[in-house]
Amino acid sequence: MRSPRKEQRREPQWAVPLSDIAGSMHAAIPASSVHGRIACELGSSILCGRRAVGSLLPKEMDAVVDFGVSRSAYREAVRMLVAKGLVESRPHLGTHVTDRRRWQVLDPDVLRWAFNSGPSLTFIQELFELRGILEPHAAELAARRRTREQLTSIGNALETMARQGLASAEGRAADERFHEAILVATGNQALMTLSASICAAIHWTTYFKYRSHEPPRDAIPDHRELYAAIVDKDADRAARAAKALIHLALEDTRAAISGPRALP
Numbered sequence: 102m103r104s105p106r107k108e109q110r111r112e113p114q115w116a117v118p119l120s121d122i123a124g125s126m127h128a129a130i131p132a133s134s135v136h137g138r139i140a141c142e143l144g145s146s147i148l149c150g151r152r153a154v155g156s157l158l159p160k161e162m163d164a165v166v167d168f169g170v171s172r173s174a175y176r177e178a179v180r181m182l183v184a185k186g187l188v189e190s191r192p193h194l195g196t197h198v199t200d201r202r203r204w205q206v207l208d209p210d211v212l213r214w215a216f217n218s219g220p221s222l223t224f225i226q227e228l229f230e231l232r233g234i235l236e237p238h239a240a241e242l243a244a245r246r247r248t249r250e251q252l253t254s255i256g257n258a259l260e261t262m263a264r265q266g267l268a269s270a271e272g273r274a275a276d277e278r279f280h281e282a283i284l285v286a287t288g289n290q291a292l293m294t295l296s297a298s299i300c301a302a303i304h305w306t307t308y309f310k311y312r313s314h315e316p317p318r319d320a321i322p323d324h325r326e327l328y329a330a331i332v333d334k335d336a337d338r339a340a341r342a343a344k345a346l347i348h349l350a351l352e353d354t355r356a357a358i359s360g361p362r363a364l365p
Contacts, residue, residue, distance in 0.1 A: 135170050139178035141214055142168075147187050147198050148211070149218035158188060158196040185211055207231075207298035216305040222358055228302045229351040233344065235295065236280070240327060240343035243286035244336040251286040252332060258282055259328050263321045268311045277304055279324060283331070306350065310357040317353045320346070 146152045159167055164175045179196055182188045186203040190196040205211055206227075215224060247255075258279035265272035277300040284296045310317045323346040330339035 135174040136177035136181065139164075139168055139170060139175060140181040140210075141217065143178060143182060144185070144187060144211065144214035145218035147182075148204075148215045151218075152198050154198050154200055156198050158198070160195065181210075187211070207295075207302075209297055209301040212298070212301045212305055216309060220309070220358075222355065225306065225354055225358065226351070228306065229347060229354070232299065232302065232347050235292070235299070236283075236347060237340040237343040239284050239287050239289075239292055240331065240339040241336040242289060242292075243283045244331045244334050244339035246288045247286040247331055247334075251282060254282040255279060255286065255328055255331065259321075259324055262324065267307055267320060273304060273307050276307060276324075279328075283327075286331070306354050310353050312357065317357065318349070320350065320353070323349055 143152070143158065152158070158164070158179065161172055161175060164170075165172055168175065179188065179190065183190060183196075185208050186199060186205045188196050189199050189203075206215070206224075243251075243255075258275045261275035262272050262279060265275060267273055267276060280303055281296045281300050284292050284299065287293070323342070327339060327342040327346055330336075330342050
């Protein structure tokens with residue numbers, strides 16, 4: 102396997118604890134804003150099931166008192182939730198939680214709220230099923246189409262990931278760049294548009310694994326095998342490597358959820 106060029110640029114530090122409202126760099130809503138905080142609280146309560154499908158959100162005047170915010174801030178938070186399919190407002194009927202089928206679960210903010218509230222194993226399974234459908238085929242295309250520059254980007258991200266470790270913010274940011282660079286290397290614009298959602302899912306599942314006091318399995322060799330297959334332009338091996346990587350990542354995440362110390 103060729104040695105990728107040494108990473109030169111300084112990695113951004115943005116991953117923070119799930120309990121921090123500032124959340125993730127992926128967030129489209131500025132979580133530090135008042136309406137962002139309300140949207141996070143309401144969205145998390147919906148996604149974890151504390152607010153059931155069909156239930157009504159607080160009336161505006163009640164919410165102003167409960168949250169201690171202005172009416173305009175609450176309205177903006179509700180608009181955010183409407184835009185993400187979590188709630189629907191009807192004149193004279195109030196704002197109610199919509200059916201789960203309407204939720205935009207791949208929206209980076211919705212993913213952040215789901216992990217903030219404690220994701221269910223079913224939700225985790227669904228994310229990995231999606232990755233299992235998309236990423237092996239993306240790896241296959243990347244192996245066939247990657248340019249030298251794209252290969253360098255994938256390799257640089259891999260080496261930063263290995264050097265910093267996935268327990269660090271820098272390592273997790275590099276992990277996202279690794280997967281994003283593979284999607285870019287497919288040359289398929291439709292796949293590239295999914296990169297923000299895929300990378301957000303990778304970020305939160307990886308972070309979730311490392312919340313456990315028990316260090317998870319080292320995933321770097323799995324990434325190296327995928328990179329090597331792309332270097333060799335071996336499309337079939339790249340697809341198999343991506344599938345194996347995703348399968349093992351799911352097992353690690355399941356262990357983090359079921360482990361006795363996974364959820365402090």
